[in-house]
Amino acid sequence: MTTVATVTEDTESPYALSHLDALESEAVHIFREVAGEFENPVILFSGGKDSIVMLHLARKAFAPAAVPFSLLHVDTGHNFPEVIDYRDRTVARHGLRLHVASVQDYIDRGVLKERPDGTRNPLQTLPLTEKIQSEKFDAVFGGGRRDEEKARAKERVFSLRDEFSQWDPRRQRPELWNLYNGRHAPGEHVRVFPLSNWTELDVWQYIAREHIELPEIYFAHEREVFKRNGMWLTAGEWGGPEEGEVVEKRLVRYRTVGDMSCTGAVDSDADTIEKVITEIAASRLTERGATRADDKLSEAAMEDRKREGYF
Known part of the structure; x- marks a missing residue:
């Protein structure tokens, strides 16, 4: 044997x-x-x-x-x-x-x-x-x-x-x-x-472990936004909102940061690192897939x- x-x-x-x-x-x-x-x-x-x-x-x-x-x-x-x-x-x-x-x-x-x-x-x-x-x-x-x-x-x-x-x-x-x-x-x-x-x-868990300071827009806050192509965008000199796009105040945060014209916010009440980590762990969309309009210009953008x- x-x-x-x-x-x-x-x-x-x-x-x-x-x-x-x-x-x-x-x-x-x-x-x-x-x-x-x-x-x-x-x-x-x-x-x-x-x-x-x-x-x-x-x-x-x-x-x-x-x-x-x-x-x-x-x-x-x-x-x-x-x-x-x-x-x-x-x-x-x-x-x-x-x-x-x-x-x-x-x-x-x-x-x-x-x-x-x-x-x-x-x-x-x-x-x-x-x-x-x-x-x-x-x-x-x-x-x-x-x-x-x-x-x-x-x-x-x-x-x-x-x-x-x-x-x-x-x-x-x-x-x-x-x-x-x-x-x-x-x-x-x-x-x-x-x-x-x-x-x-991993990035968020490391931020939590190392006590790294971040810009406040990564955490839930009230912000005036309008919806375009399924994303909440911030109004600005870049050209938004257009006619018919209604500005409203919502509790949102940003998962990624880029040009204001193509970076969308997500509805969220995650105002601490611990809450953000819980939210991300449950998400099935990457941050760019969920909030970056420039990546949606074409399949190979x-x-x-x-x-x-x-x-």
């Missing part, structure tokens, strides 16, 4: 990393790897929750020294005031250098034109890519996660961009055993995604923008 031995995992081991510890460790490793491989990296920072967590991880990776990277924000001009205020306070608090690529500057110069729908998210690509080229950034950290959207699910942690900042899915490099290939030709650069393997729930140089 053959005896089969079974091996059980000792989940109580003091040496076992928790799920969040493992994600944190991976992200810290990625930041340090980039610092060792590249000459002039930059962190995309919008004041949204993913970029906030990303900056928190970068600070952990190099503590007690300062973060050795500057920040970059592509400003659409249609940002939520609460988020811009948070961005500026964070930069001042940590003594960071902030580069701003302004969509409004490109519109004023006639290089870009306003879209009929008022959204400026698709207009971010040119300011972003030209700022990368002018500042000679060779690695650009983004807060994209694979669970957000199907095009982002295709992307590696180190994602090569050609000299025109374009993405070719066929040039994806294998990343076996968490070995990252940062080689690139002159003029090319690499987009780096330390949060690739995180989910929205995100992938098309990524091929052109967007994140």
